[in-house]
Amino acid sequence: MSISINEIKSCNTCIYKSYLFNHLSPEELSYINQNKKEVKIEKGELIIQEGNPINKFLYLVDGLVKLHKTGLDNKEHIISIARPRDFVGLLTLFSGDIHKYSMTAIETSYLCITDFSAIKKVLDSNSKFANGFLEKMSNAANLVILNRFEISNKNLRGRIAWVLLNFANEIYQNDNFDLPITRKEVGQMIDMTTENVIRIFSEFRKDGILEITGRRMHIKDKEMLRKIAISG
């Protein structure tokens, strides 16, 4: 799954891959690609700072990027995690001209970066392209809202179970994975303190649901995890 910086130099494995760009004429495509560049972002690197002007359009080729924001309490909170093939931060890209969230790579990531003004220009004249965006945005909105909705209705055990299932099922498609974020960040994702994140991890370990070796997670009893996520 991991892609080298050389591979993505070819547009065939990058931007073309998104079905959205199938609607573009060769001219439109070359126009957008004029100032396109592919970059490798190291784990932990800040990509976009909340409050900065929007002028780039980011497509996540590979890796993981967290969208986060500082609350009134001055604490960081994670809004969502962008996955490969996501347009990072798409949801609020058309609302005002500054970024609503910060974006930081939580795994080494490969991004395809184009001028947002170029995207906008093509959107203005190509309705098929714009309609694809409508769908993408709607799906993204649905996902974010649903996630926040589900998390807020669960107790701590339920939230941890939910987040583990999310990583295993949605992100890694594997019951063995390296948690890409710290315990603290898990807490920032699902509204709980670092201490309690750790405590519940330990509980799950003692209950035989989970094997933990540092960041390495191995889900041993997925059915139980599912039950906890639903009932909790």
Next chain:
Amino acid sequence: MSISINEIKSCNTCIYKSYLFNHLSPEELSYINQNKKEVKIEKGELIIQEGNPINKFLYLVDGLVKLHKTGLDNKEHIISIARPRDFVGLLTLFSGDIHKYSMTAIETSYLCITDFSAIKKVLDSNSKFANGFLEKMSNAANLVILNRFEISNKNLRGRIAWVLLNFANEIYQNDNFDLPITRKEVGQMIDMTTENVIRIFSEFRKDGILEITGRRMHIKDKEMLRKIAISG
């Protein structure tokens, strides 16, 4: 502000009013308006049931509509409240073909209802129209996410202060207003129990911040409310 059913029979005071529809040609407009109808919905009436197929497009001319959803705990939760000039439920309209949320009038409401398929057809060919939607959706997403974000970082007093300020500033533009929802529904909006909603209301009354007469709310110390909303 309240609009009679007769007034909205004229499109000039209804759908045309949205700047989005300025981008339409006369033909497109008449196509969309073919099956258009204006309806009056009584307070408390269910407009859309979560899970039903999407085939109508709703524009809220006047009134208030809550978007809500049943959680895994079998309790109702309010996602957001649509205000006049909103396209009700727009955010998830392009994600799948069934409604993700129920919609219920919380005040007597006047809706302009068109065929969603007609809207979709015009969107497919008119990129200006589609781009207007992108902006609308982005704003809506931003608002919902920001609201949930702010609420989840506040204690009970902060949440009640927030919801009161929201009604006063955003919805009624008045420090005197009739709360359109029950105490229970307030709780469903901001994740707290009915008892605690009432308790905090009482506290604010005793503190001289609020005057309460049944549903009638009168904010007496807005500055204090603001402080509580921020610090809480």
Next chain:
DNA sequence: CGCGGCTTTGATGTTCATCAAGTAAAGTGG
């Protein structure tokens, strides 16, 4: 090698949900 951030566990206290019990208001059928 020392410093800061991450991780872990335990003890303590606060916040909030739950339970209980009663009043008020609003809708319903005879």
Next chain:
DNA sequence: CCACTTTACTTGATGAACATCAAAGCCGCG
């Protein structure tokens, strides 16, 4: 229109869930 039923509203008491505080080990990094 009145008795009846249901739903909304309110207050207090109790306990559970969770945040906070404290202390210590660990790891990576300059």
